[in-house]
Amino acid sequence: MLTFLNHELQAQEFLTGQFSVADIAFVPRLVVLPDLGIDAGLNRPNVDGWYKRMIERPSIQNLEGLTSQFVAGI
Numbered sequence: 001m002l003t004f005l006n007h008e009l010q011a012q013e014f015l016t017g018q019f020s021v022a023d024i025a026f027v028p029r030l031v032v033l034p035d036l037g038i039d040a041g042l043n044r045p046n047v048d049g050w051y052k053r054m055i056e057r058p059s060i061q062n063l064e065g066l067t068s069q070f071v072a073g074i
Contacts, residue, residue, distance in 0.1 A: 002040055002047055009046035013053060027054045 008015070015022040030040045030051055041048025054060050 002044055005050075006044040006046045009050050014050065019057070023050075023054060024059065027051070027060055031055075 014020060015026060030047075033040045041051055
């Protein structure tokens with residue numbers, strides 16, 4: 001999945017080109033990966049960039065269960 005996501009993000013900053021509900025819906029799936037020992041951005045520069053853009057957004061930091069303290073530790 002991460003390799004596919006990296007390929008899809010190759011020519012765009014967000015999943016559908018512009019920030020959308022698709023990004024909001026998908027990012028929680030990546031937030032839990034470090035707890036599982038998975039570095040989603042490792043060797044996937046497009047995923048890494050997308051993820052960093054996402055966790056900087058106030059709308060993502062304000063998601064229930066996703067605090068700025070948690071995000072800052074990622």
